[in-house]
Every structure is written in structure tokens, then in C-alpha cells.
Amino acid sequence: MSPRNPPTSDVSLTHPDRLYWPDEGVTKRALADYYAAVWPFMAPYVVNRPLALLRLPDGIKSHQRFFQKHAWKGMNPHIEEIADPQDADGENLLRIGDFNGLVALVQSAVLEIHPWGATTDDWERPDMITMDLDPGEDVAWSAVISAALELKTRLEARGLAAFVKTSGGKGLHVVTPLAPKAGWAEVKDFAHSLAESMSADAPEKYLATATKAKRGGHIYIDYLRNGRGNTAVAAYSTRARSGAPVSMPLDWSELNEVSGPAAFTLGNVPLRLETQPRDPWGNFFDAAVPLE
Ligand code: ATP
Ligand code: MN
Numbered sequence: 001m002s003p004r005n006p007p008t009s010d011v012s013l014t015h016p017d018r019l020y021w022p023d024e025g026v027t028k029r030a031l032a033d034y035y036a037a038v039w040p041f042m043a044p045y046v047v048n049r050p051l052a053l054l055r056l057p058d059g060i061k062s063h064q065r066f067f068q069k070h071a072w073k074g075m076n077p078h079i080e081e082i083a084d085p086q087d088a089d090g091e092n093l094l095r096i097g098d099f100n101g102l103v104a105l106v107q108s109a110v111l112e113i114h115p116w117g118a119t120t121d122d123w124e125r126p127d128m129i130t131m132d133l134d135p136g137e138d139v140a141w142s143a144v145i146s147a148a149l150e151l152k153t154r155l156e157a158r159g160l161a162a163f164v165k166t167s168g169g170k171g172l173h174v175v176t177p178l179a180p181k182a183g184w185a186e187v188k189d190f191a192h193s194l195a196e197s198m199s200a201d202a203p204e205k206y207l208a209t210a211t212k213a214k215r216g217g218h219i220y221i222d223y224l225r226n227g228r229g230n231t232a233v234a235a236y237s238t239r240a241r242s243g244a245p246v247s248m249p250l251d252w253s254e255l256n257e258v259s260g261p262a263a264f265t266l267g268n269v270p271l272r273l274e275t276q277p278r279d280p281w282g283n284f285f286d287a288a289v290p291l292e
């Protein structure tokens, strides 16, 4: 779909000039316009998934940050509440079903969207694996790129596809589409074993455990995004960090030219979409196979 035909929404924005990223001059209105431009590409990663939401009602300079998995008072009705079938007595979780839902998140000052790796059509069988590369201090960006390529090689050797995105923070995420079949425990075990094998083969570069104090100089291969109820930032989500970065899906062939994990921002993504309208993750779900 072309970013030249943005979707429209019935959700009205109050205080559209409110600054969410004051240094960059990014307003609530600008955030809604950004999401309208990326909606056709982003929708499969945010629609009908349980969501954890990072809300900053007064923008990124404020200390008021709420990481929310449950409804709040006055929540816009386009943000749906849904019961977790494994936790029928617990608090409802949150989900959006369409573009109105996304604009409702903008209206609610949600500056980061963190979905589950499963949809609410199939809660117990994940449809993706996220390997989160977290470089310690003093790790060169080129080493993070090498780690992503190494993961790609290992995933493909298992017959799985691999896609890459910037985190918008410090690292890269390598994401594998799955045909829903394996359960959470199997998927997490697989992600763990992948991290362990990388670390066993190159312990001077990679760590597979979060607890080790020697993160400096190493890349931690965070496989823990893959348990039931765990989340990772969505493709195309903004980050509540300075520079207004986004988690940007990339083509593997362009990775070497990307200057860093926060290279893509609200400031430069619209131009990228105009000049390169092809979605590098366009065949993501077509590439899904079951984890055997
Ligand atoms: P970076 O590149 O800086 O590592 P990241 O998105 O990969 O960016 P991590 O710190 O590696 O960030 O991962 C944190 C993950 O933990 C997030 O993706 C989020 O889904 C989840 N999470 C759980 N609780 C929180 C919280 N309170 N605040 C933010 N994220 C949280
Ligand atoms: Mn990370």
C-alpha cells in the first residue's frame, strides 16, 4: 500500500500541538501523521496482539512514565480490553483492532508500543521470535551488525527466516516469523539455545545470560523477549528517547550503510518512505514456517 493514501481516523486529538519530543519539535499531531504514513506497513505487528504501552502524558522530558498492560481511567474506547484466557480472573489486557486504535494510543500519549509475539487469535502459539541484541559499553556498531548476520545464518540453517530492525535504542532486533505451532516454552527454549550456541562459539563476543556483570565489551543476546507475556518494541514504533527514534525494519542489504541503532527517526522516515516505498519486511508472514 502506498504511504500517499494515508488512512483516516474518527479519533479526535485534543491539544494536537502538545510537544511529545520538545527538542525535535515533534507534536502529538506529527506523531499521528507519522503513524498514518506507516500504518499499512505496521498494522500486522500491532493489530490484535496484547500490548504493553509506555505512556508519557507530558512528553519525553517528563518523569511521568507509565508502562501499562492494563486499562486506565478514561481510556479511549478504541483501545480494547481483552481477557487473557489463561488468567480469566486477572485484569484485562489491552489490544487495538484498527487505525482508530493506533490514533487512540497517540491521543493517550503512548510513545512506545510493545506487543506480544502472538496474536489474540492464537494466544498459546507465537507467530514470531525476537532476538534482541544488547551491546554493552565499548561495543562497536559493526560488531552488532555482525552478530545480527550470525543469527541470520544460524536461523536460516534451521530453515527459518530472519528479518532485521533497529531497536531505536542501542541495538538491533532479529525477528523470525513463525507459522503458529510450537508453544511458548518450546519457542523460548529454542531462542535460549540459539543464544547459548552463539555465546559458546564466541564467548569473547557474546553473552547469553543477563545476570553476568561483564556486559562491557560483550553483546548480550537477550532471548527473554520470547516468553508468554513478554514483549518487544513493535516494528515502526517510536521510542520515548531523545531524537524521536523509531524501531525501523531494514533490508539485510542496507544494514552496513545504517549509521547506528537510532539512525531512523520521525524526522527522516517520511522521506525514506517516499523515496523507497518498498516495505523491506513486506514478505514477513509469507516467510513463516513452523518451529519443528
Ligand atoms: P535497546 O536497543 O536500548 O536495548 P530495546 O527495546 O531492545 O532497546 P531492552 O531494554 O533490550 O530495550 O528490552 C526491554 C524490553 O523489555 C522492552 O522491549 C519491553 O517490551 C520490555 N519491558 C518490560 N518492562 C518494561 C518497562 N517497565 N519499561 C520498558 N520496557 C519494558
Ligand atoms: Mn535491546
Ligand code: MN
Pocket (backbone or CB within 6 Å): 132, 134, 222
Ligand atoms: Mn534486552
